[in-house]
Amino acid sequence: xxxxxxxxxxxxxxxxxxxxxxxxxxxxxxxxxxxxxxxxxxxxxxxxxxxxxxxxxxxxxxxxxxxxxxxxxxxxxxxxxxxxxxxxxxxxxxxxxxxxxxxxxxxxxxxxxxxxxxxxxxxxxxxxxxxxxxxxxxxxxxxxxxxxxxxxxxxxxxxxxxxxxxxxxxxxxxxxxxxxxxxxxxxxxxxxxxxxxxxxxxxxxxxxxxxxxxxxxxxxxxxxxxxxxxxxxxxxxxxxxxxxxxxxxxxxxxxxxxxxxxxxxxxxxxxxxxxxxxxxxxxxxxxxxxxxxxxxxxxxxxxxxxxxxxxxxxxxxxxxxxxxxxxxxxxxxxxxxxxxxxxxxxxxxxxxxxxxxxxxxxxxxxxxxxxxxxxxxxxxxxxxxxxxxxxxxxxxxxxxxxxxxxxxxxxxxxxxxxxxxxxxxxxxxxxxxxxxxxxxxxxxxxxxxxxxxxxxxxxxxxxxxxxxxxxxxxxxxxxxxxxxxxxxxxxxxxxxxxxxxxxxxxxxxxxxxxxxxxxxxxxx
Numbered sequence: 001x002x003x004x005x006x007x008x009x010x011x012x013x014x015x016x017x018x019x020x021x022x023x024x025x026x027x028x029x030x031x032x033x034x035x036x037x038x039x040x041x042x043x044x045x046x047x048x049x050x051x052x053x054x055x056x057x058x059x060x061x062x063x064x065x066x067x068x069x070x071x072x073x074x075x076x077x078x079x080x081x082x083x084x085x086x087x088x089x090x091x092x093x094x095x096x097x098x099x100x101x102x103x104x105x106x107x108x109x110x111x112x113x114x115x116x117x118x119x120x121x122x123x124x125x126x127x128x129x130x131x132x133x134x135x136x137x138x139x140x141x142x143x144x145x146x147x148x149x150x151x152x153x154x155x156x157x158x159x160x161x162x163x164x165x166x167x168x169x170x171x172x173x174x175x176x177x178x179x180x181x182x183x184x185x186x187x188x189x190x191x192x193x194x195x196x197x198x199x200x201x202x203x204x205x206x207x208x209x210x211x212x213x214x215x216x217x218x219x220x221x222x223x224x225x226x227x228x229x230x231x232x233x234x235x236x237x238x239x240x241x242x243x244x245x246x247x248x249x250x251x252x253x254x255x256x257x258x259x260x261x262x263x264x265x266x267x268x269x270x271x272x273x274x275x276x277x278x279x280x281x282x283x284x285x286x287x288x289x290x291x292x293x294x295x296x297x298x299x300x301x302x303x304x305x306x307x308x309x310x311x312x313x314x315x316x317x318x319x320x321x322x323x324x325x326x327x328x329x330x331x332x333x334x335x336x337x338x339x340x341x342x343x344x345x346x347x348x349x350x351x352x353x354x355x356x357x358x359x360x361x362x363x364x365x366x367x368x369x370x371x372x373x374x375x376x377x378x379x380x381x382x383x384x385x386x387x388x389x390x391x392x393x394x395x396x397x398x399x400x401x402x403x404x405x406x407x408x409x410x411x412x413x414x415x416x417x418x419x420x421x422x423x424x425x426x427x428x429x430x431x432x433x434x435x436x437x438x439x440x441x442x443x444x445x446x447x448x449x450x451x452x453x454x455x456x457x458x459x460x461x462x463x464x465x466x467x468x469x470x471x472x473x474x475x476x477x478x479x480x481x482x483x484x485x486x487x488x489x490x491x492x493x494x495x496x497x498x499x500x501x502x503x504x505x506x507x508x509x510x511x512x513x514x515x516x517x518x519x520x521x522x523x524x
Contacts, residue, residue: 004100006366010373011105017380018108021115022083024384025123029075031400031412034122034393035443041126042071042446043455058166059130061212066125069407075123079114082129085136086110086350092143093354097319099361109357113350116379119386121393127168128347131333134164135174135351139326142178145193146318154182154193158200165201166208170336174329175201181325185318231463241336248331248341251296256303263307273308277301278368285375295342302327302352309359327355394440406447421447423511424481430524433478435464435493438486445481453478459492475499480516487514 033039044060045067060067066081068074090110094103101109122128141157144150157178165172179197186193209215263273280301287293306327310320330348334341360369387397395414402418403410413421421444428434428450436445439457444450453467468475480495482488488495495516496502504519 003366007100008102008105010366010369011101011108014101014108014112015105017376018111018115021112021380021383024387025079025115025120026076028120028387028397028400029123030072030410031397032393032395033071033406033411033413033417033443033447034395035417035441036394036439037122037126038124039443039446040439040455040457041122041124042074043442045125046446047451058213059125059127059168062134062163062167062208063125063130064212070409071124071406071411072409074125075120078123078125078129079118081125081133082114082118083111085133085140086114088140089136089143090354092140092147093358096143096147096322097358097362099358100366101361106357110350110354112376112380113353116376116383117347117349119383120397121386121391127171128333128344130167131164131171131174132348132350134160134167135329135333138164138178142182143322146322151193151196154196155200155203158197158202159204159207160200161197162201162204163208165205166212168336171333173335174332176332177325177328181321184321227466228463231460231466232458244335244341247296252299252303256300259300259304260307270308270311273304274364277305277308278371280304281371285371285378288375289378295345299327299352302356305356305359309363312363315362323355323358326358327352404447420444420511420513424448424513424515426523427479427508427510427515427517427521428481431479433473435459435475435478435480435495437480437482437488437493440486441481441483459488461493461498464493465498476501476504476518479518479521482514484512 041060045064046069048060048064063081066074066077068077087107087110091103091107093099094101094106099106138157138160141153141160145153145157161175161178164174182197183194209218262268284293284298284301306324309315309323312320329351330345331341333348333351334344356372360372390396395417399414400412402413402415404413404418404421424444425448428445428448430448431450434445434450434452436442436452437459442452442455445452453464453471453473456464465475468478476499478499480488480493480498482495496505496507499505499518501519506517506519506521508515508517
């Protein structure tokens with residue numbers, strides 16, 4: 001009975017952690033602005049009808065229905081969708097596996113992991129959020145089916161997985177482990193289950209092209225991507241995928257296969273495997289606390305943990321294979337992001353941490369679970385620090401004190417950004433033709449409602465020139481914007497060398513910025 005109290009107390013702690021971290025994040029959603037990525041995503045949502053993607057991702061079309069120009073509200077909506085979907089998945093998993101932590105309380109672990117993963121860094125709907133939400137919903141439907149045997153839920157599961165196919169084309173391989181799980185467990189005893197899942201996927205594809213995006217426009221994107229890659233050969237080249245496979249196979253699958261083979265060959269007892277897992281888990285958590293965390297090593301441990309779980313024949317095969325499938329999902333969801341699985345894979349820790357929790361809670365005592373809990377507690381204690389950190393997001397939350405109107409709504413920025421906007425407003429407000437030197441300046445364009453020829457990460461000369469002429473304009477029709485921190489470079493665009501009539505341009509210094517204004521420049 002006393003052990004049950006410990007598990008209940010842990011669940012209550014997850015709920016308290018969610019409330020504390022949720023308060024810190026939601027109370028700061030009206031502060032700061034990620035001037036590069038967040039502005040990039042928002043531009044896509046805002047100008048969706050006129051926008052063609054260049055990266056095979058369409059999350060902004062799928063989730064357009066939730067978009068609002070009030071960034072504060074949009075951030076709330078983004079995290080609400082993420083948290084509700086994660087809560088549901090963790091809740092039904094606890095029910096299905098009959099975990100020792102009450103289902104309602106275990107659901108809060110899912111929301112807690114979201115806060116620990118994102119920390120409010122990129123807080124408007126993006127591809128990673130979209131991937132997670134759709135996968136959560138698909139798995140939730142699948143697990144409810146496993147509990148209730150109501151077959152229509154498999155159709156719903158397939159539907160959400162079918163929509164995921166369009167959230168990021170390379171990431172669509174995520175459907176493979178899900179489909180294999182269903183086929184492996186139900187093909188012999190219940191083929192209808194497999195067919196219903198496939199029917200759900202097909203329905204999602206038809207739904208997408210009926211209500212979300214025209215098929216001809218979808219095909220046009222691939223033509224556009226092909227054109228773009230001629231200008232930017234480093235954008236997801238084939239060698240990225242080769243590196244990805246080499247690292248995943250060479251650093252995770254191959255050593256893990258060797259370890260499992262040795263354990264099988266030597267018939268190593270469960271007790272010895274348990275000791276290996278115990279000491280390895282302690283070492284990994286201590287290393288994490290010292291800043292030595294490595295996702296590849298974590299996956300070696302997860303692999304051994306799942307091997308140990310799979311050897312327990314008393315547990316239903318469906319439950320054992322489901323835990324394996326969940327742990328594999330980050331490989332599919334992070335696929336296509338160059339060879340950075342060790343970075344992008346961590347954004348989907350909601351899944352492999354779920355798999356870890358399933359195995360530890362199912363097999364071991366509360367004292368063993370304290371190893372995982374120690375890592376969670378460490379992250380929770382340090383969590384408020386994100387308000388004081390300055391990372392790639394390029395702002396510090398506690399410095400955001402100046403109200404700025406964005407799309408008619410207040411958002412608090414730091415004094416330096418506020419001054420930048422005051423300096424740039426006379427030249428960029430509502431201007432339709434602006435070429436910027438770096439994506440770090442994109443936020444200024446978004447706030448001032450200025451528009452570039454296309455939203456780009458890299459100011460590639462031939463690419464920008466191609467788009468300008470494609471729009472029926474010439475380089476001489478554009479304003480050029482650079483800052484002291486992000487000037488145009490000789491490898492990219494030098495404005496007065498890029499235009500045909502540099503003598504007609506006026507060079508203006510505005511605070512930290514330099515603007516090149518065409519001869520016919522007029523304030524809007």
